Amino acid sequence: MLIELIDVSYTYENKAPHERRALNNVSFKVEKGEVWGIIGHTGSGKSTLTEIMSGLIKPSGGEVLLHGEDVSKLKNPMSKIKGKVGLVFQYPEHQLFEETVLKDICFGPSNLGLDEEECIKRAKEAMELVGLGEEYATLSPFELSGGEKRRVAIAGIIAMRPEILVLDEPTAGLDPVGRDMLFKMLGDIKGKLCESIVFVSHSMDDVALYADKVLVLNEGSVLMQGSVKEVFERSGELEAAGLDVPQVTRLLIRLNEMGHSFDKTLLTPEAAADAIYERLKG
Amino acid sequence: MLRDITIGQYYNGKSFVHSLDPRCKIIALAVMMVLIFTAHGVVDYAFVTVLTCLFIALSRVPLSYIVKGMKPVWLIVVFTAIINIFMGSGEEVIFKAWVLSVTKEALFSAFGMMLRVILLVTVSTLLTLTTSPMVLTSGIERLLKPLEKIKFPSHEVAMMMSIALRFIPTLTEEAEKIMKAQAARGNDIEGGGFLKKVKGMIPLFVPLFVSAFRRADELAMAMECRCYQGGSNRTAFKRLEYKKCDTVAFLFMLTVVIITVIYRMVGFLL
Ligand SMILES: Nc1ncnc2c1ncn2[C@@H]1O[C@H](COP(=O)(O)OP(=O)(O)O)[C@@H](O)[C@H]1O
Numbered sequence: 305m306l307i308e309l310i311d312v313s314y315t316y317e318n319k320a321p322h323e324r325r326a327l328n329n330v331s332f333k334v335e336k337g338e339v340w341g342i343i344g345h346t347g348s349g350k351s352t353l354t355e356i357m358s359g360l361i362k363p364s365g366g367e368v369l370l371h372g373e374d375v376s377k378l379k380n381p382m383s384k385i386k387g388k389v390g391l392v393f394q395y396p397e398h399q400l401f402e403e404t405v406l407k408d409i410c411f412g413p414s415n416l417g418l419d420e421e422e423c424i425k426r427a428k429e430a431m432e433l434v435g436l437g438e439e440y441a442t443l444s445p446f447e448l449s450g451g452e453k454r455r456v457a458i459a460g461i462i463a464m465r466p467e468i469l470v471l472d473e474p475t476a477g478l479d480p481v482g483r484d485m486l487f488k489m490l491g492d493i494k495g496k497l498c499e500s501i502v503f504v505s506h507s508m509d510d511v512a513l514y515a516d517k518v519l520v521l522n523e524g525s526v527l528m529q530g531s532v533k534e535v536f537e538r539s540g541e542l543e544a545a546g547l548d549v550p551q552v553t554r555l556l557i558r559l560n561e562m563g564h565s566f567d568k569t570l571l572t573p574e575a576a577a578d579a580i581y582e583r584l585k586g
Numbered sequence: 587m588l589r590d591i592t593i594g595q596y597y598n599g600k601s602f603v604h605s606l607d608p609r610c611k612i613i614a615l616a617v618m619m620v621l622i623f624t625a626h627g628v629v630d631y632a633f634v635t636v637l638t639c640l641f642i643a644l645s646r647v648p649l650s651y652i653v654k655g656m657k658p659v660w661l662i663v664v665f666t667a668i669i670n671i672f673m674g675s676g677e678e679v680i681f682k683a684w685v686l687s688v689t690k691e692a693l694f695s696a697f698g699m700m701l702r703v704i705l706l707v708t709v710s711t712l713l714t715l716t717t718s719p720m721v722l723t724s725g726i727e728r729l730l731k732p733l734e735k736i737k738f739p740s741h742e743v744a745m746m747m748s749i750a751l752r753f754i755p756t757l758t759e760e761a762e763k764i765m766k767a768q769a770a771r772g773n774d775i776e777g778g779g780f781l782k783k784v785k786g787m788i789p790l791f792v793p794l795f796v797s798a799f800r801r802a803d804e805l806a807m808a809m810e811c812r813c814y815q816g817g818s819n820r821t822a823f824k825r826l827e828y829k830k831c832d833t834v835a836f837l838f839m840l841t842v843v844i845i846t847v848i849y850r851m852v853g854f855l856l
């Protein structure tokens with residue numbers, strides 16, 4: 305197991321005491337090779353959870369185990385987690401600051417104490433993975449388009465070669481094409497650099513298509529977790545919590561209600577289309 | 587941490603102080619500042635402290651909220667106090683170690699200095715806590731109006747001030763986010779020496795400035811799209827009107843000033 309959270313709670317100090325906690329006894333673990341999708345309403349604690357996983361904030365209660373070692377009680381959890389869990393913030397393009405794209409991507413690795421040669425080697429590798437050609441290296445990050453900036457920012461994290469890549473709403477503000485490209489890129493990254501990926505998303509469709517496992521947060525608590533199929537099978541509960549199910553699932557549920565029996569756990573539009581086509585043919 | 591700064595923030599509430607006209611409050615603040623600056627001696631200190639406490643009570647802003655907002659000022663206050671204690675002169679030495687000595691006079695003046703800084707910050711904070719930025723702007727604008735005779739752009743200045751106030755919380759939030767984002771890339775400003783700390787600030791300030799300029803640009807665009815034209819002949823959505831409570835407040839401040847003047851005159855003459 306790479307990282308495990310046990311009964312993690314978090315309360316923002318500056319909040320009035322009567323307000324509910326941002327996280328409430330959250331437990332889940334990420335194994336090698338898994339892709340997790342975290343879903344939940346705005347304010348359900350998704351971002352807080354990503355910050356705890358990457359050691360930026362310490363949980364108010366509970367444990368965070370990295371390779372089985374509790375890092376949440378350390379005085380400076382960053383020192384242990386640094387470079388092992390990479391967090392890409394929401395709108396990460398706002399954190400760019402260097403003169404050139406290459407220098408900006410080198411910032412993370414150089415903070416790990418690597419020498420310049422190694423930093424540049426990693427930066428170039430990261431640029432290739434996110435689909436930025438050599439010609440971008442000497443450009444200023446501020447003259448790029450929004451989508452390109454985001455790729456630079458993601459490259460800046462994966463150049464640290466984290467074992468787990470955590471992304472907070474990586475598709476926010478992207479159009480459908482940009483979104484598909486991003487997930488394709490994440491697939492490449494997972495194959496080559498990172499063992500596991502955890503991403504936060506608003507879209508059930510994205511989670512259904514690209515994640516293996518789902519964690520559903522509701523008001524700071526875990527509503528359900530498990531494989532994508534297990535979670536989306538319980539569509540009733542999801543809808544009761546005011547969350548959507550993927551469009552494909554909704555269609556299949558409707559068809560089932562109308563008396564056709566389809567496998568409700570088909571998750572891609574292609575698979576569902578094939579099943580319907582077969583039925584129509586036969 | 588940064589979010590705790592309450593200077594320049596508005597505390598939404600209903601109270602006597604909230605309902606006062608902004609012009610009245612600004613003038614009262616000016617009077618209070620003069621009184622606090624010129625305070626000297628135990629009686630003066632007690633008088634301005636009591637007044638400030640009275641205003642806090644009347645504003646119904648929780649004391650904890652104000653104290654929390656003072657956090658960034660504490661360092662300066664304590665620092666000046668320490669310097670005052672050791673650098674002050676006087677006869678009655680009550681403590682001596684090595685080349686440092688503390689005299690009774692120095693101790694008293696350090697205490698006075700500390701108290702005055704705290705009171706000054708408190709009363710100024712109280713103004714922004716009890717006056718929404720929009721109302722505050724129109725108050726400032728009206729007070730600056732006479733200066734328009736000498737071509738002073740009173741509306742523009744007031745608008746700039748209110749925008750600046752409006753963006754303090756937004757920018758602190760942004761700064762906090764960027765701090766976290768760079769910490770995720772291993773930027774370390776906690777540890778290390780002075781040089782390392784300064785170097786660690788660059789990744790924070792560059793994105794913060796970039797985003798501040800972007801916001802300014804967007805805001806200017808949005809205002810222009812709504813045909814904002816600056817000062818000439820604008821009417822206000824909320825007209826300022828003097829009410830009975832303003833008269834009460836004015837009379838009160840006037841009494842305070844008269845009492846102070848008489849007290850100080852008497853002290854001066856004796
Ligand atoms: N810096 C902060 N200070 C105080 N409260 C916060 C802060 N960040 C988030 N919160 C609160 O914590 C809760 C969870 O927020 P967050 O983790 O950002 O949710 P999500 O990412 O799912 O939208 C919300 O109620 C939010 O208002």
Ligand SMILES: [Mg+2]
Nearest residue numbers: 350351394472
């Ligand atoms: Mg969020």
